Amino acid sequence: MNITKEERHNRMLNKIINPEIERLKRVEIVSGIILHNLKEKVEIDCCGLDECHLINTISRVIGQYIK
DSSP, X not given: OOXXXXXXXXXXXXXXXXXXXXXXXXXXXXXXXXXXXXXXXXXXXXXXXXXXXXHHHHHHHHHHHOO
């Protein structure tokens, strides 16, 4: 089966991008666990932020230390 130039290009992009997407998903999962554990220990005032915003903030901090 011959693959087109576009299919070859898409496969190459997937090889490059998918590992980073998977890493970001893992960081987000860990951030959610951290937030959940913090909520069990202390009362967190979200200051009007949704839970997803707090998770993204935690993820950003983790991302600075894990490359």
